[in-house]
Amino acid sequence: MLTDVAMEQKLAPTQDQHMIKIQGQEVCVHYGEKQALFSVNLDVRENQVTALIGPSGCGKSTFLRCLNRMNDTIDSARVSGTITLDGENIYDKAIDVVELRARVGMVFQKPNPFPKSIYENVAYGPRIHGLAKKKADLDEIVETSLKKAAIWNEVKDRLHEAGTGLSGGQQQRLCIARAIAVSPEVILMDEPCSALDPIATARVEELIDELRQNYTIVIVTHSMQQAARVSQRTAMFHLGYLVEEGDTDKMFTNPDDKRTQDYITGRFG
């Protein structure tokens, strides 16, 4: 049950009429003694692509992992602050983490296919979440997911071979297929194209554009052009702080913060 305040927050449209899907308030993360994120306040808007940019080690992946509680799997990690999904605190004790991760899917920086067949990698999620009644439905989901992830043609004749036997870029696209197979509400992508060639990258960008109609996407990328192309909002991190956040168009033509300017124009350090 949502409180009135939470309900209002959920329903309050932002200035450009996009609801806030995820709201992070005063998010801090420590790994043991070391603090990796400092009081980050960031909203993720529904049906928009939010890009997280910033130099290596600034906390992009750390923040992304907070959004579906992946940091819970890291022993030394401690998260504080509030993160809400549709107004509900995802760190609340009543939250089922497995269900949360089905709603908020993730594509990791390093491809991590299960040690199973290509087919099983994609079919696993839909099956355990009961998304397919018949084998034919499951086949259908596997095929469309692999097609959307721009890898179908390369694997359609070897669906029952091991996913780990694919090339790095193919594994990454397989993981994208796996993430979208369960139709999550939010998809977190950590440098999804870093191992992809320009054709596969273009296909993934096309997919992101398509997914945005129905889903909410947060993407970490080191390519400024990619961030400019695929996102509507951009957040710039530096040394664990969120230094600037705003409309992508503005961020890449006329950012306010000197650090953002230096970073996106290639004047850093």
Add this chain to the structure above:
Amino acid sequence: MGNHTVTSFDEELGAIDRLIRDMGDLAETMVDASIRALLDSDAALSQRTISDDAIMDARQRELDDRAITLIAKRQPMAQDLRAVVGAIRMAGDLERIGDLAKNIAKRVNAVGEAPTPRSLSHGIEAMSGLVLTQIRGVVDKYVSRQAGDLKALRAADEQIDIQYTAVFRELLTYMMEDPRNITACTHLLFCAKNLERIGDHVTNIAENAYYVMTGEQLPPNRPKLDETSMTAPA
């Protein structure tokens, strides 16, 4: 603004800036020479201005090439992107200034063999003085990145418009006084109109330069002050 991690990027941006400077200097030289050629009936000077225009065009092509290569290679962002796109546009205006100067120079023989009488020329001279100051000013302020001064510079274009209206009235009066003045005065009128348009190109350059430096547009332009469309001879 600090340097790029890749130093050749800075060199490429610097080369584009230098071309703008060169084109600005050339535009100033051409405008000055074309007016003097016209008023002194100096065919050699006129010829030089006409051939300078080919140099201006070549510079613009070089700038375009460099800018496009830079965009392809570096994919510039933020102020770098504004600088490159702004330079392409400024070069376009400078090239048009060159064309207008050439057009003035081409009238030299048409006006006649003899130098233009002082009585007819001083209004044009005053106007070209204003225009030259504007061209020099806008290029200086761009190269030294003085955005603040550009607002005033753009506003100063109004002086050129006022002077244009005055020259227009004056030339009309001369034509009415003595029909033998009509040929010379008509050419001088076109010349004045060209100077007025050069002023407008300087205004465009000022607006582009301001955007390059600040990322913001100058507030919308003041209403145009060209009263010649309703002017009767004084």
